Amino acid sequence: MKKVSVIWEKDGYILRAAQKEDAENYYQNNFNPLDIEVAHLTGCQPSFTHDEVVNFFLSCINNKNRYDFLIIAPDGNIIGESVINEIDWELRSANFRIGIFHSDTCGKGIGSWAAYMTCSFAFETLHLHRLELDVFSFNPRAEKAYLKIGFKREGVLRDAVKDGDKYADDILMAILEDEWKALQK
Numbered sequence: 546m547k548k549v550s551v552i553w554e555k556d557g558y559i560l561r562a563a564q565k566e567d568a569e570n571y572y573q574n575n576f577n578p579l580d581i582e583v584a585h586l587t588g589c590q591p592s593f594t595h596d597e598v599v600n601f602f603l604s605c606i607n608n609k610n611r612y613d614f615l616i617i618a619p620d621g622n623i624i625g626e627s628v629i630n631e632i633d634w635e636l637r638s639a640n641f642r643i644g645i646f647h648s649d650t651c652g653k654g655i656g657s658w659a660a661y662m663t664c665s666f667a668f669e670t671l672h673l674h675r676l677e678l679d680v681f682s683f684n685p686r687a688e689k690a691y692l693k694i695g696f697k698r699e700g701v702l703r704d705a706v707k708d709g710d711k712y713a714d715d716i717l718m719a720i721l722e723d724e725w726k727a728l729q730k
Contacts, residue, residue, distance in 0.1 A: 548612070549670055553662045557619035560627065560659050565606050567615060567623060572598040574622045575646035586684045587644055588706060610634075612666070616645070616659050624650050627663040629671070637674035637722075639667065657690050664694055668725045675721055681706055682714035695728045696720045 552561040563571070576598045584591045605613045610632040616625035625645040632639040641663065645656045667673045678696065680688045692698075696718040704712035 548609070551666065551670070555655075555658050558655050558658075559617040560614050560662055561617070563602070563606060563613040563615050563626070565603055568599045568602045571602050571615070571623050574624075580647050583644065583646055585708075586681070586687065587642075588681060612663075612671075614659070614663055614666075616655060618650075625656065625659065627659040629663060629667050629673075629676070632671075632673070637672065639671075639673055639676055641667070641676045641678045651686070657693065660690065661694055664720065664725065668722050673722065675719055677717070677719040680716050680718065681708070682716060683708045688716060688718075691718050694720070695724055697724070 548562070550562045552559060554560075572595055576593050577595075579589070579592060581591060583589070602613075605611060608630075611628065611630035612632075613630075614627045615623050616627065618624045624647055625643065627641075627643045629639045629641055641660075643656055643660050643663070645651050664676060667676050676696075677699075678691065679702075680691060682688075682701075697720065698716060699719050700717040702715040702717065705715040706713050
């Protein structure tokens with residue numbers, strides 16, 4: 546499928562497809578250094594090299610089995626991403642993930658808006674049947690946001706991840722196209 550380019554705007558924030566020209570801004574404003582709380586909540590390693598980030602970013606741009614959207618603040622800085630990846634075109638299913646790169650930017654509704662728009666794109670433009678994700682039990686704010694959009698818990702991988710010295714659950718969630726359509730009415 547040929548990539549579709551879209552742009553959404555809310556309160557000065559923009560959500561749009563990632564472009565190769567964004568690679569340096571993506572690294573400099575978000576991974577130099579990576580917010581420790583964000584790394585923890587997403588299960589991400591705490592640091593990356595410039596080349597790791599930029600090379601991965603550029604490899605995503607032309608990957609036909611993913612859509613990477615950037616969340617851009619009114620000042621032009623990239624503050625997050627919303628991603629549909631691991632697309633299986635035959636099954637019409639994909640994985641979804643979102644990340645707000647700065648903990649001081651969280652809690653303003655921008656992540657929820659970006660997640661909603663990305664899900665809308667997945668079902669209404671890509672015509673996917675299923676969108677799935679996983680979220681850690683120590684990130685209840687994210688789980689609440691996913692439930693609000695319409696994702697449902699499908700299972701729990703008990704004690705599947707570490708939260709410091711303790712074990713935590715990996716919660717599996719998904720939303721199906723008919724559930725999404727019903728919510729839009």
